[in-house]
Amino acid sequence: MSKPSASVFEKRVNEVRQFNRFYTKQIGALSENYLDSDFSLAETRVLYELAHKDDLTAKQLCADLDMDAGYLSRILRAFEERGLIKRVASKADGRQHLIVMTAKGRKEFTPLERGAFDGVAQLLEPLANEKQEEVMEAMKVIRNALGDELPKTNSFVLRPSKPGDMGWVLYRHAAIYGQEYGWDERFESLVADVVADYLRNHDPSKENCWIAEKDGKNVGSIFLVRESDEIAKLRLLIVEPETRGMGIGARLVEECIRFAKQSGYKKIRLWTNSCLHSARKIYERCGFYLVEESPHNMFGEGLVGQTWELIL
Amino acid sequence: MSKPSASVFEKRVNEVRQFNRFYTKQIGALSENYLDSDFSLAETRVLYELAHKDDLTAKQLCADLDMDAGYLSRILRAFEERGLIKRVASKADGRQHLIVMTAKGRKEFTPLERGAFDGVAQLLEPLANEKQEEVMEAMKVIRNALGDELPKTNSFVLRPSKPGDMGWVLYRHAAIYGQEYGWDERFESLVADVVADYLRNHDPSKENCWIAEKDGKNVGSIFLVRESDEIAKLRLLIVEPETRGMGIGARLVEECIRFAKQSGYKKIRLWTNSCLHSARKIYERCGFYLVEESPHNMFGEGLVGQTWELIL
DNA sequence: AAAATTAGTTGACAAAGTCAACTAATTGAT
DNA sequence: ATCAATTAGTTGACTTTGTCAACTAATTTT
Numbered sequence: 001m002s003k004p005s006a007s008v009f010e011k012r013v014n015e016v017r018q019f020n021r022f023y024t025k026q027i028g029a030l031s032e033n034y035l036d037s038d039f040s041l042a043e044t045r046v047l048y049e050l051a052h053k054d055d056l057t058a059k060q061l062c063a064d065l066d067m068d069a070g071y072l073s074r075i076l077r078a079f080e081e082r083g084l085i086k087r088v089a090s091k092a093d094g095r096q097h098l099i100v101m102t103a104k105g106r107k108e109f110t111p112l113e114r115g116a117f118d119g120v121a122q123l124l125e126p127l128a129n130e131k132q133e134e135v136m137e138a139m140k141v142i143r144n145a146l147g148d149e150l151p152k153t154n155s156f157v158l159r160p161s162k163p164g165d166m167g168w169v170l171y172r173h174a175a176i177y178g179q180e181y182g183w184d185e186r187f188e189s190l191v192a193d194v195v196a197d198y199l200r201n202h203d204p205s206k207e208n209c210w211i212a213e214k215d216g217k218n219v220g221s222i223f224l225v226r227e228s229d230e231i232a233k234l235r236l237l238i239v240e241p242e243t244r245g246m247g248i249g250a251r252l253v254e255e256c257i258r259f260a261k262q263s264g265y266k267k268i269r270l271w272t273n274s275c276l277h278s279a280r281k282i283y284e285r286c287g288f289y290l291v292e293e294s295p296h297n298m299f300g301e302g303l304v305g306q307t308w309e310l311i312l
Numbered sequence: 313m314s315k316p317s318a319s320v321f322e323k324r325v326n327e328v329r330q331f332n333r334f335y336t337k338q339i340g341a342l343s344e345n346y347l348d349s350d351f352s353l354a355e356t357r358v359l360y361e362l363a364h365k366d367d368l369t370a371k372q373l374c375a376d377l378d379m380d381a382g383y384l385s386r387i388l389r390a391f392e393e394r395g396l397i398k399r400v401a402s403k404a405d406g407r408q409h410l411i412v413m414t415a416k417g418r419k420e421f422t423p424l425e426r427g428a429f430d431g432v433a434q435l436l437e438p439l440a441n442e443k444q445e446e447v448m449e450a451m452k453v454i455r456n457a458l459g460d461e462l463p464k465t466n467s468f469v470l471r472p473s474k475p476g477d478m479g480w481v482l483y484r485h486a487a488i489y490g491q492e493y494g495w496d497e498r499f500e501s502l503v504a505d506v507v508a509d510y511l512r513n514h515d516p517s518k519e520n521c522w523i524a525e526k527d528g529k530n531v532g533s534i535f536l537v538r539e540s541d542e543i544a545k546l547r548l549l550i551v552e553p554e555t556r557g558m559g560i561g562a563r564l565v566e567e568c569i570r571f572a573k574q575s576g577y578k579k580i581r582l583w584t585n586s587c588l589h590s591a592r593k594i595y596e597r598c599g600f601y602l603v604e605e606s607p608h609n610m611f612g613e614g615l616v617g618q619t620w621e622l623i624l
Numbered sequence: 625a626a627a628a629t630t631a632g633t634t635g636a637c638a639a640a641g642t643c644a645a646c647t648a649a650t651t652g653a654t
Numbered sequence: 655a656t657c658a659a660t661t662a663g664t665t666g667a668c669t670t671t672g673t674c675a676a677c678t679a680a681t682t683t684t
Contacts, residue, residue, distance in 0.1 A: 002441040004441045012448055013433045016447075059632080070674080072632095095680045120325045132316060132457075136324055141449075143335075146435060163486040163487060163497055167481070167500075168479065171480050178475040195482075196504035196507070352640075354640075381663070382643080382644095382663090385664055385665080405661090407648065407649045
């Protein structure tokens with residue numbers, strides 16, 4: 001895992017702190033809408049929890065909100081007196097009470113919730129759709145990085161390519177293989193040729209490419225092109241390092257096999273390098289077998305090219 | 313400006329609110345380090361301001377921190393009694409006092425500042441360099457979108473290309489011209505050919521390309537390639553829409569002209585389309601003149617290709 | 625069955641924050 | 655130049671918010 005230099009790191013910490021100040025001010029401004037309600041900040045926090053979770057006990061609330069038990073107790077009593085909540089003795093444990101919001105409680109909480117919603121909406125509303133998307137993505141990145149457990153989807157889709165995708169394919173091949181294996185610009189050139197060839201003229205009934213997309217972002221690609229009437233060639237399989245292990249690569253290869261069969265090919269051939277272990281596993285699992293190996297220095301030292309084939 | 317649908321918008325607002333809750337918890341945890349100091353939260357805020365800005369008046373502090381004047385007054389008196397600050401009567405306005413931190417004040421504030429720094433550092437430290445960069449970028453996006461005035465640098469650099477850049481060039485040409493002018497995959501193909509040609513074999517003494525980089529991100533490109541011994545061809549000039557108007561395009565063209573002269577060319581020729589107005593302006597300003605126009609449908613309807621030349 | 629633990633409550637209190645009245649200097653209007 | 659209005663800052667009286675430790679009653683552990 002690469003680390004930044006001390007001075008860069010320090011700069012980053014300070015930038016994060018600046019962001020914190022900025023954001024707390026933002027949020028602070030937003031969440032002050034409770035001020036013109038009949039509730040204190042602590043009370044709104046309690047109400048929020050109660051409105052969004054059922055069958056809470058005081059203990060639970062205490063833990064969730066990290067709040068003093070005595071303080072909470074008083075808040076709850078006040079709520080009960082105002083008819084906002086009801087406490088029913090737990091059947092399982094006589095010490096506990098399950099706290100539920102009454103209809104009146106919900107009604108009084110609504111404007112608060114609405115105010116909070118509107119506040120955020122006002123902030124977001126002036127932004128163009130694209131900008132909003134960027135912000136969503138940025139928040140996801142931060143939550144992810146700072147350890148929030150985001151619900152993992154692990155779901156991706158394959159789709160045909162659209163303008164810009166070829167650039168992405170070239171960019172990611174050069175960047176990923178450059179970084180992981182040190183392959184040089186000769187490899188980039190090779191990929192550029194393949195991509196340019198494909199764009200220049202490909203017969204859609206015999207040649208195709210797929211992009212794997214996850215959460216709206218490209219995360220993988222594969223190409224199937226014609227070598228001869230009988231033989232199809234599989235090329236440019238790549239999966240973003242971060243999304244490996246989700247079966248994206250295998251799914252891409254399977255799609256190619258399906259298409260190759262449908263297009264009347266008898267065999268799929270592919271050329272890869274011995275150092276690409278995870279790709280190798282996918283090929284093996286899909287039924288490809290190694291037919292030839294030979295060393296080369298086409299875009300790096302000590303490489304071993306491999307030809308794999310699959311009889312359809 | 314495109315807008316999301318109501319349901320998507322609602323979802324986004326809720327996501328932002330979720331982020332807010334997550335982040336306030338994060339920050340809350342971080343900024344509790346004042347708890348085991350001799351200062352209250354309000355006091356640390358005041359100290360922070362005092363430590364980072366000079367010659368503050370109580371009024372200023374009041375406004376900056378959005379704090380009750382009376383409350384602040386008491387805090388300041390306490391600080392003065394503890395010898396952390398000094399108040400000197402303003403010469404310009406006898407009602408005002410300039411507040412300055414004493415050496416003792418700085419000394420007592422240091423561990424707090426250090427604690428805050430360390431807290432953030434601990435959060436950031438486990439992340440790999442790349443992840444950190446992502447987080448920095450994400451925070452910038454959010455601050456930008458949510459209206460924080462980021463110090464605008466407007467500074468960019470030109471640099472030679474490195475692996476991955478060609479993909480970026482292809483990607484951005486296809487995406488930007490696709491979006492702005494509706495040019496189709498035939499344009500993408502054309503660009504791919506140019507890029508592949510360039511990568512396949514270019515004589516570094518006669519051909520070159522430059523990438524404009526701003527804040528660590530690619531924002532523009534230009535290529536100069538050989539057409540004949542006497543004539544150089546300028547190609548693939550592009551500037552990200554968001555960074556236009558900063559002189560990046562002109563700077564790229566100038567760099568090409570400089571290189572072309574140095575390489576012994578007599579003339580630079582370029583081919584563009586009439587609809588690209590801002591590019592046209594750059595060419596004009598650099599001394600290019602229009603030598604030929606002819607309509608075509610190479611990658612869209614009703615296009616007019618233009619050839620421009622510059623005698624060196 | 626006694627001891628220890630747990631959920632929740634309560635009183636006493638301290639800290640944080642607000643409000644309005646006040647002083648003293650400055651500014652603006654005539 | 656003078657007087658009313660404004661501004662910077664302070665102070666006393668007060669409310670709200672939050673903490674702590676002692677307490678009760680139910681439950682679990684030994």
